[in-house]
Amino acid sequence: MSAIATRERAKLDRIVADFPILAKPTSRGKRLVYLDSAASSQKPRAVIDALVHYYENDNANIHRGVYELAARATEAFEAARAKVARFVNAAESAEIIWTRNTTESINLVSFSWGLQNLGPGDAILTTQLEHHSNLVPWQLLAAKTGAQLRFIPADDTGNLILDGLDALLDGVKLVALTHISNTLGSIAPLEAIVPRAHAAGALVLLDAAQSVPHMPVDVQALDVDFLAASGHKMCGPTGVGFLYGKRALLEAMPPFLTGGDMIKRVSYETTSFNELPWKFEAGTSNVADAIALGTAVDYLTEVGLDWVREHDIALTAYALERLRTLEPRGLALYGPPRAQDRGGVISFNFADVHAHDLASLLDLEGVCVRAGHHCTMPLMDKMGWPATARASFYLYNTEEDIDALVAAIEKAATVFKVA
Amino acid sequence: MDDFYKEYILDHYRNPRNFGHLEHPTTKAEDLNPLCGDTITMELAVDDAGKVSDVKFSGRGCAISQASASMLTESIKGLSLEEVAKLSPDAVLEKVGIGISPTRMKCALLGLKVLKSAALGEIASWPDETR
Numbered sequence: 001m002s003a004i005a006t007r008e009r010a011k012l013d014r015i016v017a018d019f020p021i022l023a024k025p026t027s028r029g030k031r032l033v034y035l036d037s038a039a040s041s042q043k044p045r046a047v048i049d050a051l052v053h054y055y056e057n058d059n060a061n062i063h064r065g066v067y068e069l070a071a072r073a074t075e076a077f078e079a080a081r082a083k084v085a086r087f088v089n090a091a092e093s094a095e096i097i098w099t100r101n102t103t104e105s106i107n108l109v110s111f112s113w114g115l116q117n118l119g120p121g122d123a124i125l126t127t128q129l130e131h132h133s134n135l136v137p138w139q140l141l142a143a144k145t146g147a148q149l150r151f152i153p154a155d156d157t158g159n160l161i162l163d164g165l166d167a168l169l170d171g172v173k174l175v176a177l178t179h180i181s182n183t184l185g186s187i188a189p190l191e192a193i194v195p196r197a198h199a200a201g202a203l204v205l206l207d208a209a210q211s212v213p214h215m216p217v218d219v220q221a222l223d224v225d226f227l228a229a230s231g232h233k234m235c236g237p238t239g240v241g242f243l244y245g246k247r248a249l250l251e252a253m254p255p256f257l258t259g260g261d262m263i264k265r266v267s268y269e270t271t272s273f274n275e276l277p278w279k280f281e282a283g284t285s286n287v288a289d290a291i292a293l294g295t296a297v298d299y300l301t302e303v304g305l306d307w308v309r310e311h312d313i314a315l316t317a318y319a320l321e322r323l324r325t326l327e328p329r330g331l332a333l334y335g336p337p338r339a340q341d342r343g344g345v346i347s348f349n350f351a352d353v354h355a356h357d358l359a360s361l362l363d364l365e366g367v368c369v370r371a372g373h374h375c376t377m378p379l380m381d382k383m384g385w386p387a388t389a390r391a392s393f394y395l396y397n398t399e400e401d402i403d404a405l406v407a408a409i410e411k412a413a414t415v416f417k418v419a
Numbered sequence: 420m421d422d423f424y425k426e427y428i429l430d431h432y433r434n435p436r437n438f439g440h441l442e443h444p445t446t447k448a449e450d451l452n453p454l455c456g457d458t459i460t461m462e463l464a465v466d467d468a469g470k471v472s473d474v475k476f477s478g479r480g481c482a483i484s485q486a487s488a489s490m491l492t493e494s495i496k497g498l499s500l501e502e503v504a505k506l507s508p509d510a511v512l513e514k515v516g517i518g519i520s521p522t523r524m525k526c527a528l529l530g531l532k533v534l535k536s537a538a539l540g541e542i543a544s545w546p547d548e549t550r
Contacts, residue, residue: 356481356523371455386457387480415424
């Protein structure tokens with residue numbers, strides 16, 4: 001069967017050729033089959049070149065120097081911000097704050113907005129699906145402020161159960177939830193949650209680490225108040241991510257980290273703070289990586305986010321179909337049954353082979369999958385899984401990658417003598 | 420792929436020795452590998468002469484961690500707690516055999532870490548090989 005039509009195949013082959021690492025065999029001489037993009041994506045040549053170009057041609061500190069080089073660095077840095085703003089359809093560039101990653105973006109909201117706005121009697125509502133990055137900050141904030149932490153329950157396939165949502169929303173000031181579960185791939189029904197959260201007087205923070213790289217995300221259409229994402233999962237470098245926030249909210253929030261660049265005027269006694277977005281960007285920013293993330297946004301825009309989403313669905317459908325042939329031998333698939341209801345993420349276990357052993361055996365065949373708790377320990381405990389293996393797909397993955405995955409699982413079955 | 424998991428590793432994984440709990444352990448410890456969530460508990464009984472007279476382990480995790488723990492329990496009866504606390508990582512790694520990549524080293528050494536913790540009466544640091 002071919003899930004990817006010939007016309008699309010030509011485009012896919014060009015995309016694969018854009019990623020230098022995919023052409024490098026493993027130490028055992030196997031073709032690299034990279035199925036861990038939910039953890040971190042590979043980088044196209046254009047992004048790698050952007051880093052080199054910046055350091056060879058434009059490197060200087062931003063916002064300060066009056067010389068041409070500094071002006072060029074500043075211009076490129078702010079242009080990258082504008083690209084990210086357009087990518088998620090923010091109303092203006094000033095609503096995009098550079099951070100290190102999704103985790104730092106969430107912490108910014110927790111420390112700045114949370115400490116200012118929460119107290120005893122208030123509540124934070126999150127879900128049972130969250131990555132530790134969208135759980136631990138709220139646990140600590142609740143402990144500091146006396147606010148209560150509540151959870152929207154999830155069913156066994158990772159779909160949120162909204163029957164009791166209105167009761168759960170009583171007294172809630174912030175709903176913080178993941179757009180796509182990094183463990184199960186389930187997609188949150190935002191259209192059913194965001195309006196009700198707002199009607200209850202709560203703000204909504206979206207952990208979009210798994211969605212912004214993979215599908216069109218429009219912050220104005222979704223009407224979320226905050227959105228957090230990481231550059232390294234969307235073909236960009238590590239060490240740069242961003243927070244989107246509605247201007248009125250960001251204006252009213254105190255700074256998070258403080259120091260240089262985020263100030264307007266400083267005396268020995270007091271400080272007035274810079275305007276948005278720089279109020280939240282203390283110290284020298286990660287200039288090169290932000291610029292290269294702008295290049296990653298250009299690259300994804302050129303490919304088309306609709307194409308990426310369709311490709312994820314096609315690969316997921318093909319993978320589910322192939323993996324189901326192993327169900328009689330003990331393969332267990334988790335998450336929503338239909339490909340269109342999930343991101344390009346498939347968690348599974350195989351017979352009595354522990355996920356770590358499976359991942360080690362797949363690695364010998366050049367197949368990279370994640371194994372463990374995927375930074376969702378409470379969800380794993382709730383489901384009763386000690387660990388799962390997880391294959392995740394992106395724009396450069398092919399049907400051959402999934403065939404390699406299935407073949408490697410069959411080899412692992414031989415090693416572990418699974419009938 | 421075939422020589423990566425030796426036959427006896429799979430045997431210890433599927434048929435762990437000394438698996439379960441002691442009714443009256445003299446000392447016990449439990450710990451987990453934070454990278455993967457694998458857990459192991461070790462319970463030791465010490466006789467009047469100060470020697471380990473019985474040992475049981477429990478836990479869940481990968482074949483490497485569970486088989487390593489199982490094999491360790493077979494070799495410590497008759498040792499003093501001081502001797503258990505001084506066991507070398509080599510004792511485990513030689514049993515596990517080839518194919519332990521740096522990322523799996525903690526799987527192989529978790530049982531030893533917990534065993535040493537039980538002998539010391541406090542959480543032992545990771546054996547040297549993992550640094």
